[in-house]
Amino acid sequence: MTGRFIAVVGPSGVGKDTVMAALAKADPRLHIVRRVITRDPEAGGEEFDAATVEEFNRMVADDAFALHWGAHDLNYGIPASVDDLLRENDALANLSRGVLDQARMRFDDVLVLALTADREVLARRLAARGRESAPDIAKRLDRAGCALPSDIEVITIDNSGPLENTVSHAISALYPESVYR
Numbered sequence: 001m002t003g004r005f006i007a008v009v010g011p012s013g014v015g016k017d018t019v020m021a022a023l024a025k026a027d028p029r030l031h032i033v034r035r036v037i038t039r040d041p042e043a044g045g046e047e048f049d050a051a052t053v054e055e056f057n058r059m060v061a062d063d064a065f066a067l068h069w070g071a072h073d074l075n076y077g078i079p080a081s082v083d084d085l086l087r088e089n090d091a092l093a094n095l096s097r098g099v100l101d102q103a104r105m106r107f108d109d110v111l112v113l114a115l116t117a118d119r120e121v122l123a124r125r126l127a128a129r130g131r132e133s134a135p136d137i138a139k140r141l142d143r144a145g146c147a148l149p150s151d152i153e154v155i156t157i158d159n160s161g162p163l164e165n166t167v168s169h170a171i172s173a174l175y176p177e178s179v180y181r
């Protein structure tokens with residue numbers, strides 16, 4: 001594998017999916033990993049493959065996932081086919097902070113892109129996104145302070161400001177040797 005597995009992490013509403021989409025649009029070296037989620041296929045937001053809990057459990061039993069976890073009463077999986085993508089490309093995956101240690105064991109080259117924003121910004125963005133109910137938003141905000149492992153390479157970027165700033169900062173940090181824009 002020559003590509004890097006770039007785990008995009010941060011609290012709910014910080015902008016992980018939005019930043020990933022903007023990064024993939026801005027730089028052809030970056031490819032988004034499409035997740036399998038036990039979420040209503042009509043829920044909106046990121047593009048994902050919807051599965052029922054039964055289908056998801058079958059995929060776990062069949063070793064179809066490189067990584068999988070549970071959060072927000074949902075199951076999430078990174079398909080094992082990510083290995084094909086990593087043969088030639090860098091891959092961006094929206095990950096739980098809770099599976100970073102597992103990611104490090106599963107992939108040769110893992111880099112963490114940690115996005116941050118103030119709690120007020122998170123609350124405003126989650127309300128504006130409109131995908132979750134008020135109690136679900138409150139639960140998500142309660143996880144905003146979740147810690148990262150200390151012994152892993154992390155690029156931390158504040159996404160409180162304009163998206164373009166986050167994108168140019170991230171690309172310079174991911175490809176410091178290149179002037180590509």
Ligand SMILES: Nc1ncnc2c1ncn2[C@@H]1O[C@H](COP(=O)(O)OP(=O)(O)O)[C@@H](O)[C@H]1O
Binds near residue numbers: 013
């Ligand atoms: N830099 C930004 N400036 C303004 N709004 C943003 C920015 N980044 C993300 N958003 C908005 O915040 C909301 C949450 O973003 P999303 O990508 O769904 O976050 P996450 O995947 O981390 O939960 C979305 O409505 C998105 O359009």
Ligand SMILES: O=P(O)(O)OC[C@H]1O[C@H](OP(=O)(O)OP(=O)(O)O)[C@H](O)[C@@H]1O
Binds near residue numbers: 011012097
């Ligand atoms: O353990 P944590 O680091 O808190 O992350 C928990 C989950 O939250 C995010 O999911 P999802 O993209 O569904 O939620 P979000 O869009 O609200 O961030 C992330 O991808 C994890 O699946």
